[in-house]
Amino acid sequence: MKKQTKAIRTQAQKSQNREHSVPLYLTSSFAFESAEQGKALFEETEEGNIYSRFSNPNVTEFVDKVCMLENAEDGIATGTGMAAVFASMAGLLKSGDHLVACRALFGSAHQIITQILSKWGITHTYVDATASEAEWEAAMQPNTRMVYLETPSNPGLELVDLEMLSRLKKKYGFILNVDNCFATPILQTPIDFGADLSIHSATKFMDGQGRVLGGIVVGSKELIQPIRFFARHTGPSLSPFNAWILSKSLETLDLRMERHCRNALQLAEALDTHAEVERVLYPFLPSHPQYDLAKRQMSAGGAIVTIELEGGFERVKAFFDALTIPTLSSNLGDSRTIVTNPNTTTHAKLKPDEKAALGITPGLIRISVGLEAIEDLIEDFTQAVEKSAEVVKEKVA
Numbered sequence: 001m002k003k004q005t006k007a008i009r010t011q012a013q014k015s016q017n018r019e020h021s022v023p024l025y026l027t028s029s030f031a032f033e034s035a036e037q038g039k040a041l042f043e044e045t046e047e048g049n050i051y052s053r054f055s056n057p058n059v060t061e062f063v064d065k066v067c068m069l070e071n072a073e074d075g076i077a078t079g080t081g082m083a084a085v086f087a088s089m090a091g092l093l094k095s096g097d098h099l100v101a102c103r104a105l106f107g108s109a110h111q112i113i114t115q116i117l118s119k120w121g122i123t124h125t126y127v128d129a130t131a132s133e134a135e136w137e138a139a140m141q142p143n144t145r146m147v148y149l150e151t152p153s154n155p156g157l158e159l160v161d162l163e164m165l166s167r168l169k170k171k172y173g174f175i176l177n178v179d180n181c182f183a184t185p186i187l188q189t190p191i192d193f194g195a196d197l198s199i200h201s202a203t204k205f206m207d208g209q210g211r212v213l214g215g216i217v218v219g220s221k222e223l224i225q226p227i228r229f230f231a232r233h234t235g236p237s238l239s240p241f242n243a244w245i246l247s248k249s250l251e252t253l254d255l256r257m258e259r260h261c262r263n264a265l266q267l268a269e270a271l272d273t274h275a276e277v278e279r280v281l282y283p284f285l286p287s288h289p290q291y292d293l294a295k296r297q298m299s300a301g302g303a304i305v306t307i308e309l310e311g312g313f314e315r316v317k318a319f320f321d322a323l324t325i326p327t328l329s330s331n332l333g334d335s336r337t338i339v340t341n342p343n344t345t346t347h348a349k350l351k352p353d354e355k356a357a358l359g360i361t362p363g364l365i366r367i368s369v370g371l372e373a374i375e376d377l378i379e380d381f382t383q384a385v386e387k388s389a390e391v392v393k394e395k396v397a
């Protein structure tokens with residue numbers, strides 16, 4: 001069966017009530033049928049639910065679907081994307097280990113690496129997303145245990161060549177850990193390119209409607225086992241309610257991503273040819289510096305389009321004032337189009353040299369393209385580009 005079919009048809013076992021839609025197992029614990037069963041479950045000679053911090057039918061259904069979509073053996077769901085990122089590191093790294101990470105990271109991942117892991121003697125080296133194989137290789141140390149990255153990156157939409165890193169992995173024996181949030185398993189399956197772990201903030205496209213937080217990490221049984229141990233005892237569990245929402249949402253992920261990507265490409269093309277737009281970044285635009293890699297590694301360009309407008313924050317303000325459809329929010333991956341100015345919001349805390357290294361300029365705008373009719377989006381963005389250009393010109397004159 002195709003993945004689209006399995007994402008719809010994978011379901012927790014039906015109860016005696018023969019329900020069609022899976023029920024919500026809002027229970028903290030599960031009863032033992034006998035003293036022997038309690039003993040067997042704790043000895044792990046029998047598989048089953050004990051307590052919802054360890055497992056729950058709704059959470060298991062969600063994990064099973066993501067494993068299927070990612071071609072992964074096993075997985076563990078968490079309450080947020082950041083909990084998944086942290087569990088993957090805390091479960092597998094120890095004092096004295098070295099982590100190589102791509103410089104273009106989600107803000108909180110950068111904080112974990114620089115402010116938290118460092119307290120426990122785990123060191124790191126940053127490498128640019130677009131670095132050559134030799135530059136990645138130069139960052140390796142004898143104690144390098146993990147390489148952590150996001151592709152495409154936020155908000156610069158830089159790609160990391162997964163095949164190249166999995167070649168290096170064979171030589172250096174690190175764990176290749178990929179945050180696959182922007183691409184989703186519909187567009188990119190890192191494990192097929194040799195990655196060991198794939199992580200998601202399920203809060204984004206997996207939910208897809210901006211309702212709940214969630215996270216997941218999937219990979220081989222061998223690597224998930226210590227992450228599960230860490231999560232079971234430290235407790236970053238996904239709520240059954242959120243898992244129920246997320247699992248339902250996976251039924252439409254393929255359909256939604258198809259529309260997200262079609263809208264994003266059309267909007268990117270329309271803005272790319274507009275004289276009042278300085279620059280448009282989108283992996284599936286031929287002008288993207290890594291267009292060939294994007295075509296090799298992803299089946300479509302994703303829902304995020306990043307544009308640069310001339311005129312700094314004044315222009316951004318006028319542009320946001322003129323837009324009528326999109327929401328101003330720092331979130332992404334919603335059915336509704338969202339715009340944000342990374343320089344003053346998501347990436348505001350970075351130092352000027354860090355911003356420069358990531359290409360975060362005052363006029364940069366990240367667009368999370370939603371599912372609205374593309375004609376409406378193109379019309380709204382075009383008029384806002386033109387109106388904001390006029391406002392800035394009037395101010396200068």
Ligand SMILES: *Cc1c(COP(=O)(O)O)cnc(C)c1O
Pocket residue numbers: 080081082083106150154179181182201202203204213214215
């Ligand atoms: C949002 C996001 C995260 C963090 O996820 P939360 O669910 O907000 O904790 C991690 N990585 C990427 C790429 C994200 O976009």
